[in-house]
Amino acid sequence: MKTSLLLRLAACASFVALGALLAQGPRGQAPPRNPVTFTAAQATQGKAAYAQNCASCHGNNLDDGQFAPPLRGTPFMTDWGGKPADALYTYVATKMPPSGAGSLGNPVYTGIVAYLILSNGGQAGAAPLPSDSKALVQMVMPGTASKGPAGPGGGLSPYALLPKVTPRVNPLDKFTPVTDAQLQNPPAGDWLTWRRTSDDLGFSPLNQINKNNVGDLRVAWTWSLPNGPTEGTPLVHDGVIFVHAYGDRVQALDAATGDLLWQYARQLPQNARPTVKKAMALHDNRLFVGTSDVHMVALDVKTGNVLWDQPVADTKGETGWQLNGGPLIAKNKVIVGTGGQHPGGNLLVALDMDTGKEAWSFHTIAQPGEPGGNSWNGVPIDKRAGASVWTPASYDPALNLVFVGTGQTYDTGPLLHPVNQAGVTNDGLYTDTTLAFNPDTGKLVWHFQHTPNDQWDLDWAFERQVIQVNVNGVNRKLVITSGKEAFYDALDAATGQYVFSFDMGLQNVIASVDPKTGAKKYNPAIIPGDGETKTVCPHAGGAKNWLPGSFNPSSKVLFVPMVESCMDLIPVGPGERGGLTSGVRFTIRPRLDGDGNYGRFEAVNMETKKVVWSRRQHAPQTSGALATAGGLAFAGSYDRFITAYDDATGKTLWQTRLNDVPNSCPISYSVNGKQYIALTVGGGGAQPATWPPLLPDIQNPAGGAAEIWVFELPEKK
DSSP states (O other), X not given: XXXXXXXXXXXXXXXXXXXXXXXXXXXXXXXXXXXXXXXXXXXXXXXXXXXXXXXXXXXXXSSOOSSSOOSSSHHHHHHHTTSBHHHHHHHHHHHOSGGGTTOSOHHHHHXXXXXXXXXXXXXXXXSOOOOXXXXXXXXXXXXXXXXSOOOTTSSSOTTOOOXXXXXXXXXXXXXXXXXXXXXXXXXXXXXXXXXXXXXXOOEEOOOSSOTTTGGGOEEEEEEXXXXXXXXXXXXXXTTEEEXXXXXXXXXXXXXXXXXXXXXXXXXXXXXXXXXXXXXXXXXXTEEEEEOTTSEEEEEETTTOOXXXXXXXXXXXXXXXXXXXXOOEEETTEEEEEOBSOOTTOOEEEEEETTTOOEEEEEESSOOTTSTTTTOSTTOOGXXXXXXXXXXXXXXXXXXXXXXXXXXXXXXXXXXXXXXXXTTOOOOOTTTTEEEEEOTTTOOEEEEEESSTTOSSOOOOOSOOEEEEEEETTEEEEEEEEEOTTOEEEEEETTTOOEXXXXXXXXXXXXXXXXTTTOOEEEXXXXXXXXXSOEEESSXXXXXXXXXXXXXXXXXXXXXXXXXXXXXXXXXXXTTOOOSBTTTEEEXXXXXXXXXXXXXXXXXXXXXXXXEEEEEEESSOBOXXXXXXXXXXXXXXXXXXXXXXXXXXXXXEEEEEEOSXXXXXXXXXXXXTTEEEEEEEEOOOSHHHHHSGXXXXXXXXXXXXXXXXXXXXXXXXX
């Protein structure tokens, strides 16, 4: 058999096996009572779609394929007969065809499923087959369900007797509930939130892997994920690693071996497109996951079954909402923000952790008649947009405050020139702002706007790290954060009072800062709107972007991944649309003093505000940072390398090349006393997609070859 045929056979067989797993359905679900319905027209359309997309594997007659099992007769009915219709539909709609899973659209998938049902004894009627899972789960497939999945060629022979196999140890059997106390002070071997702890430090206390032995790191295991841009940071507890992949797939894996424990695959409505997700959240026996159709879902960590499913915003079919960041757990609430350019702006929403019901919400764009409502240059609320929440919030339980960052507005034109009305400004609250909330009530306790009237798409929507440092002889608790300018502001965590700023030296936007208030003055030469091209540093992709830094609480050193670049804001002609409505289009360029090195990984002491070390390279940084108690700092870059640095000197101690661009955050965890380093890859997200014009010499895989890589030290001899 030719190699290409073998590859096709393997692809078909693997999807059949996974389909059988998905077909088992949620435990405890009430059996559906209604026969499945479909129309003759659907079946006719499905037959044509089957011929085009499925026959090459399954055969023209559904049971004569060389590369996949029969789709009619006993093998098919063994897998699907008598089961809820949503099991078959979800499998087909999310896994087929293998070369383009989920790409055909709901009408095509409903037609194919209708054709399969007709070919297996189903009767067409007046009611069409729906694509909604809530309706499908109430419908039963014709026939009787049997045990055992079918494989290529009809499955296991009835004359075969399988040898007994020792059952695999399943770490989920010993999975313990995640508590509030653990979220604030996790076990050393766990990674329970986006940045491990709710203060967003991104620091691991593990030190088994250290400066002396990191050079011996080797691959422990890898696991292929659904292809596509992958920004999600895995979570780890009790030897189980949870991974959120593109296309709204969540998988639980054995963290020591990489074996699949369960998978959740969301069926999206036709008007929703898959989007990247940066984070999930764990609490008790629940895993909280945001979806591309702007829902929050609570999954049972033992099974992957849905416990509740609630919309984060009442979209009413409207477009413009996104849920790309991730949730935070605080005070029995799941707190998450929306992103996108929905008219009227975005929301921060708190859902009850037990039921999913909304507890409170907050508009991240100031409403008319409320504080800050007069900061939009007289623009009505339906013409205001932005203030997206692109990353998870942080939380300080001692202060009982949740800290959230917001982005800019692309609709910059109405804010460009002040209207000069009494009491009206063009600051645009609450864009580019740190917001501090009481999680019990949703009350806004304080806010600080870092960049009023952002005309450059240099938003401040990134991690809010809560750190303890000495300031002028006094130990203070601060919230530190940076905008895309790589310009850090430090605020008093309790009050929002401005404390200090630190400029990483890669921007020409902020000319000066008031040392008492933190108010910024902009460089007048780069303000758009006069018809001239403006060279602005950094590019809107950011010197600092959502890729979070890591803070070592012992050394007080912050490790920051950055990119050196600039942009020309070029005025567009009459009737043309620019990237910003002030009438300019982004273009990318090297810094005027550039030398071909775009990546920078820098260590800064946040007490002295001095650079400890800086390492520059040709490839831009594309991953978040990880610092560990082993004296190491890890980061990934556009050339597909992950690198371990000496955290005191910046010396490269180890690096290896990955199959695709690291586009998330490295983590560290331990199982049975053994420390691991893990990282997901999968290019195509906004960060790596920004830099190719500067890097014609670096070619990466197309389509996001997603995977999780896990590294370990070799066993001692």
